[in-house]
Amino acid sequence: MKGRLLKVTSGILAVVMSFSCIGRINLPVVAEEHTAHIIEAGDSYEGNPLKGMFPFSESNVAIPHSLEWFYMPVKDVQTGMNEFDWSKFEKKLQETASRGHQAIVRFYYDYPGEETGVPQFLIDGGLNMRYYNEPGDLGGAGYCPDYENKTFRQSMKNFIEDFGKKYDGDGRLGFITLGLLGFWGEWHNWPFNGSDSTKANWSISTTVYKEVLDAFDNSFNKTQLVVREPKDGIDFSKYDVGYHDDSFGYATLSKANGGQSWSFWQKVKNGKDQNKWMTNCIGGEVYPPSQNVIFSGVTPEEGGFQDFDKCIEETHASWMICAAIRKYSGVTLENARKASVKMGYDLRVSKAYYDNITTTSPLYLKVDIKNIGVAPFYYNHELWPVEIGIKKGDSVVKTWRTTWDLCDIAADGKDYSFEDVINNPDLEAGDYSIGIKVINPVENGNILGFANKNQGADGWLNLGDIRVTEKGSERETSTSKLPEETTVKPQETTTNNQETTTVNRPEETTTAVLSISATENDGNISCHIENSSGCTYSQLYIDADNNINTGYKKENAGFEYMVENGVLYYHASNDSDWGWSEVSGAGIKVTKTENEMEINISKDSLGSISEGAKVWFKALDASWNVMSTTTVEEIQKNLSDKIVISDDMEINGYQISTTLGGMRTVYSLNDTVEGQEVSEVGLIYGLGEKENIASDMFAKTDSNKVYVSKGTEEVGRFSNTFSKSRSYAMTVLFATDMVEEFTTNYCVRAYAKLKDGTYAYTNVYQYNVYDIADKLYQGKQMNNYNAHNYLYENILKKVKKDYEIIDYDWSVTVTK
Incomplete structure (x- = not known):
């Protein structure tokens, strides 16, 4: 070290x-109990960057998209063994970025039906160029270079090395397909690969495949790479390279899921690389002959294609080319949009932890983020940073860039925590909102939207309000908010959690024959009630934030929570109306004796406990009539610590x-x-x-x-x-x-x-x-x-x- x-x-x-x-x-300077804020979930955000379907380079289509694709012949860049002119590539890349999109690119030497992509200096040097004309299978004629030629192979490695020096980590690039080898750069020379004994064997050797893999893997350490498919005799799992299936939805599924023995994912499984998607992207192209029917509503059996959702689920695909989406409408368009959203990552913030501060306090923020998608987000903060921001109305007042890596969030639906502290936020007293935003390296690029209700069109996810007061002012603690679930109103019944119509309970005042004491321990609130004999039902009310302006108004307090017969409820509104929502998964333990009761509540269920938090207890008979109540008592902190x-x-x-x-x-x-x-x-x-x-x-x-x-x-x-x-x-x-x-x-x-x-x-x-x-x-x-x-x-x-x-x-x- x-x-x-x-x-x-x-x-x-x-x-x-x-x-x-x-x-x-990323640890706070003062790691006190910070106020938890539940961030409301929303729909998955459509048009997120680096994922979904897209129609090559067209922009004016009905499906929101963030990616574009283009091919380029190597000869447009390489003019000598060590001579390169990237101007044409740069122009194309910048045109894509000007539309706010990232590019997926592929270079080729041999594209059937097009002019050769082989640099002229190699042809002039005597490289064997093998002519073919296959309009039925390949779409036209062309020249297949001799990929085994040593000079050609060295020139190819030089090209890849210079490509990496110039463009590795360029934010305008979404993904690079390795290309170069075979027809269309798809790593095969079908049908000239020995499967047809009447034709010459132009198969590419394992040695050449490895040379290209090594060159790309060594030259690109930031930009994600993908290759057409694994090849026999090569351990692809050791390469930092993903895959692209250019027959997606036709020959994709593994044999176990109803696919062919030679399918794309079966080859990946044969190479024991089926977990590649966890670190490297999976992309491709919707099988062109199926593009007009695969989203139309016909069954896979009727249309001769594979179940598209199953293909996404098995491969964890992030993006797909689909030229036909330019013409989609009606049901076909709607189904395609849904399929596009299902691809790749899908980030959602579950909770945010922060407090109101003074003008001289540090600002602490922690967020819990989960990925509910099928694949990770593949880039770290160096290319796609997350910013913390403070807004006053619609205006951004301050921003701070974090080192949070979204690529650390696995696609497993579990929360991953990120936190930071700004020691001197330099904010004037006032009311603000706090949020986070993922910065797209492309100017005016598609925003990365979280699957939350308060995701803004400007890219900022609003995490809630925050107040800044002058130093010396009383600190105000923000209220934790739990998600509203199906409203459950405790009723006159012997069943604890029965949901029926509302019954207005008598709220008469009685002599406080009960007594209650409450202690805040490390992980629990412990409430001890004495003289509770004779009660059939009980209600423990908790004013966790010591704020009369939040929760159920009663006894000059605002009770956000109630424990009734071992079940925790939450009161969302600030009134005296009887309306509560059950909090699922709460940690409640009730112990009763003849004359006493002990109720323990997990502090995690309450979000946070403010100074001066209070409790109040009611004892009720079998008819839900109030027998007696306690006085409102403050929760005491247990400071005993050996x-x-x-x-x-x-x-x-x-x-x-x-x-x-x-x-x-x-x-x-x-x-x-x-x-x-x-x-x-x-x-x-x-x-x-x-x-x-x-x-x-x-x-x-x-x-x-x-x-x-x-x-x-x-x-x-x-x-x-x-x-x-x-x-x-x-x-x-x-x-x-x-x-x-x-x-x-x-x-x-x-x-x-x-x-x-x-x-x-x-x-x-x-x-x-x-x-x-x-x-x-x-x-x-x-x-x-x-x-x-x-x-x-x-x-x-x-x-x-x-x-x-x-x-x-x-x-x-x-x-x-």
């Missing part, structure tokens, strides 16, 4: 390593990122801590001197000078270790670059939550940024001169104006 780290040893710092450049760890210092954990030290401008704390722990499995890890930061703050540094603290950065077993984890069995890191960015920030003393300790719910900790260590920078600078421990000089210019000289400059050299690498 590159870099150097400041190590903690016996309470003092010894210079061992530091980082001059690190990747940003401090266990474990030898199975340690703080390794600190790093300074000169690229991001921030401090990172590195810590390690064993696979088991105190003999138990670990369910959560994190860091606890304290502001101030160790002797004043250490006693408040535990996981359930309520100190406003202590911040708990919660993580999971995987978030922030290093691939290698500094010590113990595993190592983690947490990066805190510099907020102001001011002297006070660099000289303020901070304390830190690591913690681990164990399987039984208890916690274990490291000792507390004190540090400040200036001291760490000084040790790194004096020891010449940065990786390069720029990083060394950064410490002087940005930290040391700011704190101490007469700080002495030290020349950088590589003579010292490690000190202890």
Whole structure:
């Protein structure tokens, strides 16, 4: 692992390593419980980039599309063995981009019915050009080059290498089909491949196929590649290349799914490469003779084609050429549009986590995204970045670019979390909305729309409202919203969840003979009710956000949630009307004795719990009449936390990122801590001197000078270790670059939550940024001169104006 780290040893710092450049760890600076916002689902977005059907290069068609296709002969680019003119290709590529589309391209040497694509210098050099004329099978005449010719093969490799140098990672390119070999660049010379003994054998050798695969795979590491089909004798699984089926819907399905023994997907399965779609794209062309009938509504048996939906499901195809869509109308058009949307990725945001902030607070955002499509999104943030944005009405006020990789979201329908923190969002007080947008590298390109109701036509997915208040104003916490399900109104019945017509219940006030106490533990809200004997039914009301303006209005509170007889309900509107929606999958546990009741509710079911959250309880008889109620009581936090210092954990030290401008704390722990499995890890930061703050540094603290950065077993984890069995890191960015920030003393300790719910900790260590920078600078421990000089210019000289400059050299690498 590159870099150097400041190590903690016996309470003092010894210079061992530091980082001059690190990747940003997407963890919040203050990992408090952030407010969850359910993002309402919507229809799949039509016309998303890099997927669906498209009609070659035409744009004016009824099916929204984002891709275009074009062929080009190699001779239009290559004029000598190492001489290339990309102007014609560039013109074509830019024309495609001007329409807001990405291009899929293929170069060829031999296109039946067209002029040869072989560069003239090869022909002049004596390359054997074999004439054919097959109007019935191939559509015309042409010249098939001798693909085994060594000079030809070298020129081909030179072409591929230059292609990669010029265009790998060009956002105007969606996908590249390898092409080049065989008729139309489809990697076969049918019928001149030995299957017809009356014709010459022009089959292309395995050696040539491998040379082309190797050249493309080595030259393109960003742009997705696809090839016509696997070939015998070649392990295609080792190549970073997908496939395209140019007879899609005719000879696609594997034999097990009713297809031919020689079909496209059967060949892929024979090569044990059927999981290729998880990392590399599958595309192709709807079989041309079937294009006029395959979406018409006739059955596959009647039309002589394969079930199109089954073909998509088995191959996980992302895109298809279909020239006939230019003429589609009526039912055919509607079916084609549905089929187009089913292809490829389909991203949906499930939840967003953020809070209202002050003008000086950091902005934290986490989103849970799932892929409900059949294939991944294949590009990372370098080409397709995600931005966080703040809008005031329709105007975008601020944007920040993330390093979130959408390609990390598997097409499995499960949530994948992405988070980031903006330490200084620099927002004025006011009401805004927060959202995310995927940036298309093509100017005015198709937006990448999420399958959510609030996806905007401008590309921004609205995640909800956010309020910014002046520093010192009372913090307002946004309300968690759960999706409205079929309305269920608890009724007068002995069956807990029966759905019937509404019955207005008596709401008479009675003497509060009951008593209730509620405690917020780490994962649950625990409510203890005394004097509950005689009640048949019960209702526990919860004002989770401490806001009278949300939820069911009663008792001078706004109750968003109610637990009735072990079932959790949600009240969406802000009124006193009796209308509740059942929350499915809620974690509720009710324990009853003769005179007492214990109700435990999973905090995850409630979204979040604000300071001052309240509960209220009703006891009801067998006729649903109110017997008695409690007073409204505030939920108390359970702060009891025994401090266990474990030898199975340690703080390794600190790093300074000169690229991001921030401090990172590195810590390690064993696979088991105190003999138990670990369910959560994190860091606890304290502001101030160790002797004043250490006693408040535990996981359930309520100190406003202590911040708990919660993580999971995987978030922030290093691939290698500094010590113990595993190592983690947490990066805190510099907020102001001011002297006070660099000289303020901070304390830190690591913690681990164990399987039984208890916690274990490291000792507390004190540090400040200036001291760490000084040790790194004096020891010449940065990786390069720029990083060394950064410490002087940005930290040391700011704190101490007469700080002495030290020349950088590589003579010292490690000190202890």
